Amino acid sequence: MFAQIIDQEGNNPLDSVFTYQLLNLARTKLEDETDWEYLKKKWTITGTTLPTDFSEPIKLICDKDYVPLHPFEDYEFYDDGYYIDYASGTINAIDTYPAPVILTYKKTGADITDATSPVFPSRFHAILAYEMAFVYQAGIDGDDLNFRMSAEHKMQYGMLKKLMLSWDADIKAKNMNGITDYDYRYFHNGSKITLIDQ
Numbered sequence: 001m002f003a004q005i006i007d008q009e010g011n012n013p014l015d016s017v018f019t020y021q022l023l024n025l026a027r028t029k030l031e032d033e034t035d036w037e038y039l040k041k042k043w044t045i046t047g048t049t050l051p052t053d054f055s056e057p058i059k060l061i062c063d064k065d066y067v068p069l070h071p072f073e074d075y076e077f078y079d080d081g082y083y084i085d086y087a088s089g090t091i092n093a094i095d096t097y098p099a100p101v102i103l104t105y106k107k108t109g110a111d112i113t114d115a116t117s118p119v120f121p122s123r124f125h126a127i128l129a130y131e132m133a134f135v136y137q138a139g140i141d142g143d144d145l146n147f148r149m150s151a152e153h154k155m156q157y158g159m160l161k162k163l164m165l166s167w168d169a170d171i172k173a174k175n176m177n178g179i180t181d182y183d184y185r186y187f188h189n190g191s192k193i194t195l196i197d198q
Helices: 016-032 072-077 126-140 144-175
Strands: 040-044 054-062 065-067 082-085 090-093 101-107 184-189 192-197
Touching: 016 126, 072 082, 126 144
Parallel strands: none
Antiparallel strands: 040 101, 054 065, 054 101, 082 090, 184 192
């Protein structure tokens, strides 16, 4: 799709290595723009070395209790919790915690190759092609026509991102026992939730 957008298909294809570099640049940018649900992962801790796909911590649980995260530069001032040593790639407990200790973290997506696809739903895959086209035509192959076309690509990227954010927000709401399929108001009566149509 990227080649079709920038009119570089047929007898004048772009270098495949360069194309995949652009593709994974677009993937990395998208992943870093928000805390996507599809990038969340759990790890039952078995040592101090972080998983190779670790990006940032979300929460640490031990015996159904939250374990607090403290700044690396200040961990000496605390008697419990944990800290991350990003330079060494380790997770370190300040106190002793019985197993199992489970870390939920945001992972770094794997590079996309000719044998793999993005891990988010295929209906959003075009977002990467539009970001690639924007980067290519706004800078790498920039001229008056391409500058004008790059703005269109950025608009298409923005529209798809809104849809993707809506999909992600829907997952987050349902994970919190929210209901988003209908327009409801929530009334709490003790521990019972009554749903009343607006």
